[in-house]
Amino acid sequence: MTTTAATTVQLPSGTWTIDASHTEVGFVARHLMVSKVRGTFREVSGTVEVAEDVTQSSVEVAAQIASVETGSPDRDTHLKSADFFDAEQFPAMTFRSTSFDGATLAGDLTIKDVTKPVTFDVEFGGVGQDPWGNTKAGFEATTTVNRKDWGLTWNAAVEGGGVLVSDKITITIDVQLAKQA
Template identity: 65%
Template sequence: MTTLKDLTPGVWNVDPSHSSISFVARHLMVSKVRGEFKEFTSDVTVGDQLEDSKVSATVQLGSIETGSADRDNHLKSADFFDVENNPTMTFTSTKVTADTLEGDLTIKGVTKPVTFDLSFDGVSPDPWGGTRAGFEATTEVNRKDFGLTWNVAVEGGGVLVSDKVKITLDIQLVKA
């Protein structure tokens, strides 16, 4: 079994065909709506010491897909992401440990610190002479902290969209 110590220091590239950035929010407080962002880039540098590692990412908010074109268009509108004026969401790490990825998340011009729970899934040679590594990272944010405040009260109490949103990163890296 491989560990984080098996990662070779240096630049690693995200393999977008084997990676995803997804989210889950409650709808009407009784079910979950899932979605993902299809377009993103990331710079990952593994340091000689894990603590010296750096991660930055840019997500194209217009690439959101939830399985409903109407919902996707609403999420892109000024009610939520306002993609016309805020086309990207960014993340810049401030600390990397074996168990956490901490950093600054920026949505709609609002930057807040977030901590992802980080799990290392392993490192392996691939059939093309490269080396790959896998990670999963999860966090939960309050969307209102980023100015995503649109909502509708529903009959009987509750709201249409939960304030809490779970974000999951499933990332495969390729050693550059």
Template identity: 50%
Template sequence: MAQKTKWVIDPTHTEIGFKVKHMMFTNVSGKIDKYTATVETDGDDFANAVISFSGEANSVSTGSAERDKHLLSADFFDVEKFPTLEFRATSFTKVDEDNFELKGDLTMHGVTKQVTLEVESAGLMKDPWGNIKAAFSIKGKINRKDWGLTWNAALETGGVLVSEEVRIVAEVQLIKQ
């Protein structure tokens, strides 16, 4: 049996983000600026990794102070009641040489639901200071209404202001401990 290896996020080379359609035709991007994550693997093999992530809901940022204030309000994240976003992996399965399927429980706005994310591995690399790094691109889609994030506004031309579909996009670099 391989030795257990612990990995932590390299925050200077990681971005946890999302994209949502605005007015049904423009993508608005945002990110979570404050988070922690831990990953535990058998040696350097990420198949069946144990993964946990916790993000501070009040660190959601979209580049617009007015929009961010609205997102943090009771209309969306309601950070006073629900200060954290949590993800706990239930499986991390190798699909092929560079790709994995990540399933887990996402808790947001007081609701926990299972999500499935696609993960592409860029492999392992040693940096100039001798640290072993692993890099992954993560993507997936959720329906925000499944977590009780239901606020919206109708458009005069039909449709809605904010899409129900939220695309999760993350670039993650881990450091072997």
């Protein structure tokens, strides 16, 4: 257990796996600098190893690039192309934690074989049992990154100034974990 000013995390130690059907890895980018485009990666997997001292826990998450969805098939195809994620050459985006204090999760985010440190703000949702007796836990983690740090540099100038896609991207992970026996 760990306690912070904002939250108390009480999670039984052991191995937890991501419940992909109740998890979303999403992102938000500005489009034309006037509106937001939201996307998700539909295929996500990972594990959390919870230690007795929760600050010694570890997290590993992978999102399959080919599973990106934004509500526009043409945009999804463009995001999978070499202009952005290059899904054929780099099929997954990964995160591996380096530290956790109960409110922030630090680690290494790898996109297109470029690894950079990021820090997520974490909100603990709680622990409960589903109707079949499985123990589940929920978290939300959010960070903001500059996509150019990972070589995601494609853009287009727009009339009147500005660009088509923002450099600043917000990443949000809404995760449900399942305790392993």
